[in-house]
Amino acid sequence: MxxxxxxxxxxxxxxxxxxxxxxxxxxxxxxxxxxxxxxxxxxxxxxxxxxxxxxxxxxxxxxxxxxxxxxxxxxxxxxxxxxxxxxxxxxxxxxxxxxxxxxxxxxxxxxxxxxxxxxxVGNGVGASAASIDKTMTKKIAAAAGIPQSEYLYFHRQDWEQEEAQWCQRIETLIGYPCYVKPAKLGSSIGISCCANREELVVAITEAFRYDGKILVEQEIKGREVQLAVLGNERPVCSVAGEFVREADFFSYEKKYESGTLIKRIPAKLSAPVYEKLRAMTLSLFRALDGSGLMRTDFFVTDRGDIYLNEVNTLPGFTKNSMFPVLWEKTAGTTYTQLLDRLIELAMERHAGKQVTALQGVEA
CATH class of the missing domain: 3.40.50.20 (Rossmann fold)
Structure with a gap:
């Protein structure tokens, strides 16, 4: 059937x-x-x-x-x-x-x-809820020992009551340029890069259109490198990939409307740096209690230092998106085969939960 x-x-x-x-x-x-x-x-x-x-x-x-x-x-x-x-x-x-x-x-x-x-298909309640909130992801990543940039987060009411104080805190701890992001949104929507206080205030106002909590991050000068994970209890990690582009903000327009993005897979990395990225990716997948699929994005500096950028529990999934292309380059997996595998993983996880539930009833 x-x-x-x-x-x-x-x-x-x-x-x-x-x-x-x-x-x-x-x-x-x-x-x-x-x-x-x-x-x-x-x-x-x-x-x-x-x-x-x-x-x-x-x-x-x-x-x-x-x-x-x-x-x-x-x-x-x-x-x-x-x-x-x-x-x-x-x-x-x-x-x-x-x-x-x-x-x-x-x-x-x-x-x-x-x-x-x-x-x-995909991640469960806990992993999905934690990963969609960039501040929660950062806290879990920190507990797992994964490096990341300096950041602050606050709510709309905090900003309305203490705008000048928050600007001062951002300038003291993070400085310029910095990135302002809604805590729970992807696809670069509502994100701005700020070079001064005037731009900062405009960016924060814009970010609060999309979420009641926002994040302000220090800029990291480095290439953005992405890795993909498949699996449940025994996750496997892909090779690393990157987009060949100028080192500036990866806006919504550049992601979805430019039509000129060029992927480099594998990314230009030394073997030790890739192994660190792979280990961090799998460690974070387990820390978040991931299942099915996940994409992790890191910044890698010219010195080989690594900083977490973000985690995505439902990454872009067109045939030309990084996630499916990474698996095609890693294991020769076609797009249709990747979909089959994700459905298999969904059924595998579901079956495991039925066994656990039955054992709980018998106990």
Whole structure:
């Protein structure tokens, strides 16, 4: 019997459009001989709409953008879908959350699926929730002994009450240039590089449009190097990759709209530096209790010093994104094979949880 793969896409996050691109590529890459592929569009308002099973090649993300209707509430539409999903049961369904950012990559959807006992691709509740919050990731990384740049974080109320004091703290501890980031957002949305106080105030105001907590980091002069992880209890790490580009801020436009990015895989690293990166990547994966997949990004200076930049539990996933290309270069894994492997890992983790639950009942 064909397994139903429900691909969640869209969502309430500012990364809604990026999610649709990811989902379209995943849907086109899935083996339709093995899976019955059902897109589930989630509107910007949070309404859920399962679409018809896809048997053809999607030509545009517009094929995923359903009209949910103004009279349908987010709660009732989600309940209808979850009832359908629960009816599949007994291993007949697996969810592939192709959702970036909050309300999808942050543990919320994962927790809902755990309650329904439905297998899903990717990281669990804890890893998703910790990794989406850059400040939590930094604390866990520090406990694991992974170096990182100086940083400060604060909430909107802190800024409103003590704007001048926070500017002074940033200038004293971090200095310029510095980076201002929403704590819980990806794809470089809401991130700014600041060279003085005037730019800093503008950047903080912009970042608070996306999150009530923001992070300010010291700039590290170095190349950004990325590594990919696959696995559950026995994770494996890819070779390292990097984008050949100028050493400036990697904006949303450069990531998704320039069309001129060139990858260098393997990255230009000495063997000892790569081994350090690999060890740190696997250590952080375990510290976060990762499962399925993860991408870690580091800065490497000319002296070979290493600093963590960020962790991504649902990295960019088009065929040209760094994560799938790293696995193609590491093990010859095709995009379709990578999707198969992620579904296998999801089912493996789910089966393990069933054994643990049964043993708990028997005890």
């Amino acid at each position: 064909m397994k139903n793969i429900y691909v969640l896409c869209g969502g309430r996050s500012p990364e809604h459009e990026v999610s649709l691109v990811t989902a379209m590529t995943i849907i086109n890459g899935l083996n339709k001989q093995l899976y019955r592929v059902v897109p589930v569009y989630i509107s910007r308002e949070g309404c859920w709409q399962p679409l018809e099973p896809v048997t053809h090649e999607l030509a545009s993300v517009e094929e995923l953008r359903a009209q949910t209707g103004s009279t349908v509430s987010a709660a009732s539409s989600a309940a209808d879908f979850l009832a359908r999903l629960a009816a599949d049961g007994d291993g007949g369904a697996c969810v592939f959350p192709a959702l970036h950012g909050e309300y999808g990559e942050d543990g919320t959807v994962q927790g809902m699926l755990e309650l329904l006992n439905i297998p899903y």
